[in-house]
Amino acid sequence: MSSAFDFDFFWGNFGFLLKLAAPFAVIMVSIYAVGKLLEVIIRAVKSKGSA
Structure with a gap:
């Protein structure tokens, strides 16, 4: 078997x-991970600009 x-x-x-x-x-x-981080940053900047 071995x-x-x-x-x-x-x-x-x-x-x-x-x-x-x-x-x-x-x-x-x-x-x-860098792509996800950039996505979060871009989303935050867009939401801040529209507010």
Whole structure:
């Protein structure tokens, strides 16, 4: 059974892929967060200007 599921190999590859993908994920999340922040600021400025 242990030969069918080589967890050391699996976790090694999973960790490698995670390290490889983490910077891209951080970049994507930060771009999304900045976009949301700008959206909130623009909405606040528009509502203040119309009031």
